[in-house]
Amino acid sequence: MRALVFDGRTSGYEGGMRLENRESPVAGPGEVLIAPELVGICGTDLHLLDGEYPLGRFPRIAGHEFSGRVLAIGPGVTRFAIGARVCVDPNIACGTCSMCREGAFNLCSNLVPVGVTIDGGFAEAVAVPEKIVHLLPQSLDAQAAALIEPLACVLHAFERAPTLQDASVLVYGAGSIGLLAIALARHQGAARIEVIEPSATRRAAALELGAEVAFAPGERENRRDVRFVIEASGHPAAVADALDRLAPRGVLIQMGVCAPEAQIVLTPFDLFDRELSLIGSQSLSGAYGRAIEVMTMLAPALQGLVSHVFALDEAREAFATARSEMARKVLIRCNPSP
């Protein structure tokens, strides 16, 4: 099979990646062998490519946002038959550690993320445990299916907070996570959705996906009138700015990945005086199955989210595009559509 292999910039692959011919994996006991169709490029993949992702083990086939067809099943697999259309929750949690027992699978102390510490979907075949595989509803095409994993991350973030219904929402950053947050906030009945985003192209995308107003940084009037901030930019300055825009009982959900050493000035009096809540959210915990259901309703509204689809042998161009301002969501086609 052909597979896109990352070396974490440790063994001199040009640009950190190489398309290789490899033996196809086999489905071991309890595993399902899948032919991925469309696979999303995520911020995590860009960090992995640069060798900057702490959990990355190299050389590695990345890719964790995908669906595909079942090619083979290993001994003991009962829920899937060959040919079934499936999608994959890319987090293999142990199920027994203290965080797993609390249902916080994303914080599992033995977490194995597919496409990070074990091989993922940027290949013609990938083997994964049956327990992370879900049947893909008939109504969802491979493009919508590739968006289920990032949608699950946004859904998990929203589930960490009180309801967004009838609330004013301000989103920082209109990359693919920010755009999904806009669409989901709209779907959940937010009263008003605003966005702050430096790129004009992405501001236009935000308006298309359901935001009422899109500001460049510094353009929005300084008012403390927002009930929910979704921080999806990962810029510490945005977090500081956001704290100053929250209304009483305002909630800030931190989804953006700031540099680990980044710091901001926080005024504890503000937390006290306005009863603010700061909520962190990473990955998706158990939200994948619920995200499949939400996607069956949201898919039409997300048509405009995918900006580019590249072939597996155009991966270099795909990743360069994913880093550019042109990109909304960029997908790689690893197998032809059936």
Ligand SMILES: [Zn+2]
């Ligand atoms: Zn991702």
Ligand SMILES: [Zn+2]
């Ligand atoms: Zn665990």
